[in-house]
Structure formats: C-alpha cells, structure tokens
Amino acid sequence: MSEPAATPRRGRGRPGYDQATVLRRAIDLFNRKGFDGTSMGDLAEELGLSKSALYYHVPSKTHLLAQALDEALDELTVVIQQAQDEATGTAYERLRSVVRQSVEVLIAHQPAVTLLLRVRGNSEVELAALRRRRGLDTQLAGMVRAAEAEGTVRRDLPPDLVSRLLFGMVNSLVEWYRSEGEVHASVVSNAITTIVFDGLDVRPA
C-alpha cells in the first residue's frame, strides 16, 4: 500500500507513472483487446515497463477494472440523479434532458463507459458493477414511464421496451464514437433526440 506520487513529477529524474496515467492506458488496452484478452504483460509492454515494475504502481488487475467501472458508474449516477431532481418542467423535458446528458457522459468518459457496458459478471467486482448498473437502468425506465403517464410521449409502446431501445441506441455510441473524429458530441446528441422523439419520416412541419 505504499503510495507512489499521484501527480506527475516535473523536470529532472525518471518520470515514473502516476496512477491516473496507468489507469487510462489500461482502460484503452482493455477496450481494444477485452479485459480477459489483456494480460498484465501486455499492459506493461504498452507502458514500456516490466511486469513487476507495473505492480509497483498498481495492486492488481482487478483493482484497475474496479476503478474504471467506478468512474463510469459515478458519472452516470450523477447525470441520472440530477435529471430526477429537476422539479421544474415536464417528465418529457426531463427525459430529453437525461438522454442528452447521457450522450455527453458517454462521450466524455467513453473508455470507462465502454468497459462498463461490456462487463459480463465474471468476478465479484463485475457483479457489483452490474448490480449498480441495473439500478440506473431501472431509474431510466421510470423516467420513460413518467413521460408516457404524462401523455407527452406515445402510449402505444411498453415503456420498459422503449427505455431499453432508447438507451440501447445511446449506449451503441461506445462502439464507434471517437473523440478525435470529426463528429462533435452535440451533433450526435442532436441526431439521437431528433430520431427518437421526432422520427426519421419526413412530414409537414
């Protein structure tokens, strides 16, 4: 449990790695090759270290995963909590808002969220993350239900199904969106809300 400096050393001396950098590179590798498909040797090589030097910076492979999943879950929790706390406005407006903000979080924290969405429950850490995630999904479904009950969203589709499909579309972002690419986050979140709420059909304005 000895703590290496959390802030990168400036100037003279060997650079070393702060925990945040190791975590970031680890998440990237996990996403490229899968968590189980990535060995600590792979990660050490990626960082230009030996395996044992890597273990100086990080207690275990599992710990890296847990940190990443926590990052994603914490961010999503905040977004959903904020949306539910909005006393003003309609359920419809809260739903639109949470969709938009979910897209922003997915993009801002894309690597960590990608990892979260791929977790299968192979360990206690993964199971805990799945439980937390299920709670968030339930809250999102509740927001869709509220909008239907309010009558501002079509009532001929089961709200749980709508929720799954809607956030399935949102979550599919992680499969292709890259922040270095040419598509801005606002373009994506606008496209999603336009498709989902207005539909693709052309119709008189």
Add this chain to the structure above:
Amino acid sequence: MSEPAATPRRGRGRPGYDQATVLRRAIDLFNRKGFDGTSMGDLAEELGLSKSALYYHVPSKTHLLAQALDEALDELTVVIQQAQDEATGTAYERLRSVVRQSVEVLIAHQPAVTLLLRVRGNSEVELAALRRRRGLDTQLAGMVRAAEAEGTVRRDLPPDLVSRLLFGMVNSLVEWYRSEGEVHASVVSNAITTIVFDGLDVRPA
C-alpha cells in the same frame, strides 16, 4: 478430421454429442462469460465431459468461434442481400424492410449474433469476421443514404450517423432479448420501426 455422427444417436448406447449441440452450448457459455473468459475446461464441465473428450468432438476453441461467427454473418448477409435485390418499391420501403428483417435475424440467431457483435479482433478469425461485418455495415449505410436521396427520410441528419444509430438500436437487442421471455419478436420490431420512423412524440394522426 474424423467425423463424429452429426445426428444424435437414438436409443441404446451412450449419447455422445453431435457437433451442433456442442457448438450451441459453447456459444451460450461464450456469451455468458466472454470468449476469452471461457476455457475449454469450462465448456467440458458444462457438457459433463473431460477436456480431452471434448477435443474428440471439436478441433479447437478457435474453430468453435469461427463457426459461430460464420453463422451470424451468413444470416445477416442473406437479409441485406435480399433487401438490396428488391427492385420494387422505394428505398424507404427497403430500409424499413431491412430493419424489420434484421431484428428477426438477431432474435432467431441471437447467441451467434451476440458473439459477433462482441468480437474485438484478437485473432485472425476475429479480424476476418470484423472485415466481413464492416462490409455489411457499409451496405446498410448505403440504404439509409438512398432513402435520404429519395427524399422519403429526413435530410437534416448525416446518413452514416443515422445508420450507426439506427442499427446500434437494433443491435442493442442482443444485450437483453431472450426468446424465452414474454416479448414477442414482432412487438420488438414494431417498436423499433415506430420509434425510429415515427418518433416518440405525440402528434395529431
């Protein structure tokens, strides 16, 4: 390359396993624990066999993966090819049709398609599958573009983005849909086409 019977033996004698059964159980396990997270020992245990007995039925772990990915890709290829060959009707109708039929294939071959959608390119087999899949995605994007060009689908959104989001929603089915569940395939495909083409907003009919 000795061939075990492809059809299950009826009556007397030990049952053995035909290749199709082994493949089906393998795919299920791969989806529950991830391909890399599943060992041949796990699969043998699931089948109630020793590892070496399993290797009598199957040449390698990679071969199981290749067969599963081929199943998924073959089915998707047929659907997309059929949709493109429809000379009659508008591009809009072809697009609606390919969405509906993609949902049917995803549901009918859910385990194999799930595996396909999770492939990361960790081996030559996975890379080949990704290449084939990219070709299909390109064809789907072309169908969205055609509908936009035709003017039957809104033109204020980039067609490649629309395609990614639309089929992102479709593909997200594999994350939760179970054929044993209460939701029928037609309900799902109807919900998707309704959301995507008509939108969730309530509006005058």
Add this chain to the structure above:
DNA sequence: GTCTATATCCTGATAGAC
C-alpha cells in the same frame, strides 16, 4: 522505481489406454 528470477496456477492441446 525498475529490474531479474521465481512461485503457482491455468491454458489450449495431445498421447495413449480402455
């Protein structure tokens, strides 16, 4: 902070008896 060396276990796959 990084290294070499090592412990221990698990992996995919094979040999050969029954």
Add this chain to the structure above:
DNA sequence: GTCTATCAGGATATAGAC
C-alpha cells in the same frame, strides 16, 4: 467416445537486488 496423464506456454502476482 471417454478417460488419465502430460506438455509447453502463459497467467497473476511476489521476492529481493539495485
């Protein structure tokens, strides 16, 4: 068709020198 036994390599993680 299934088994026990085995192999070579790779996995996570640790010990201890520098």
